[in-house]
Amino acid sequence: MIYRVVLAVVLATALVAATLGPIDDARRQRASAMVSDQASDLERAADTLLETDDPIGGPGARRVVTLRVPVRTWTSGGVERVSLRPSTDQTPARLSWLLTGGQPRTRQLPGVPLRTADGSPVVLRRSGPHRLVISLDGQPGVPVLTVRRLK
Structure with missing residues (x-):
């Protein structure tokens, strides 16, 4: 009888250990997909702002x-x-995130002059x-989107 219990415990431990990695x-x-989806939301909001409004030379x-930064x-x-890097003349804006115990990931936001x-x-x-607040700045014909934290 004791052998069956020990065998069951050993087998259960092996199964749990085999599934922890996957x-x-x-x-x-899942966490990476959540942040990537939010990058899409950010890009969509910026694109909508550029398409529907015009810069006026002031606010x-x-x-x-x-x-939302996912918690484990x-x-x-x-x-x-999570970091949002502004665009430069050579590189587009990009959203980067570092997963706990994982590799850093980056998603570029091309066409969004953040x-x-x-x-x-x-x-x-x-x-x-x-x-975050995305505001439309710049001069007419030269839109610039400025991003900052909302306080």
Whole structure:
């Protein structure tokens, strides 16, 4: 009788150990997909702002976008940080994120002339929601989108 119990415990332990790796991979993929979907929302809001409004040489139209940094749960991996880098003459704006225990990921936002007030990236380190404001600046014919945290 004791042999059956020991064999059952050993078999259960082996099955759990064999599934932990794929479960962690699935968690990281889910967290990455969540951030990537939010990058699409950010890009869509910026594109809509560019298409529907015109820069007026002063404070212009704006959109508020909420980015949620996923926390590690049983079904999702955690994200240590998300950074939104402004575009330059050589590179488009990009959203980068670092998965907990994983590799950094990057998604470019081509065609979206994003900038920040001081030229540095907007870095989100805390888990949970973060509200960003995208405002339409620039001169007529030369639109520029400025992104900052909403306070």
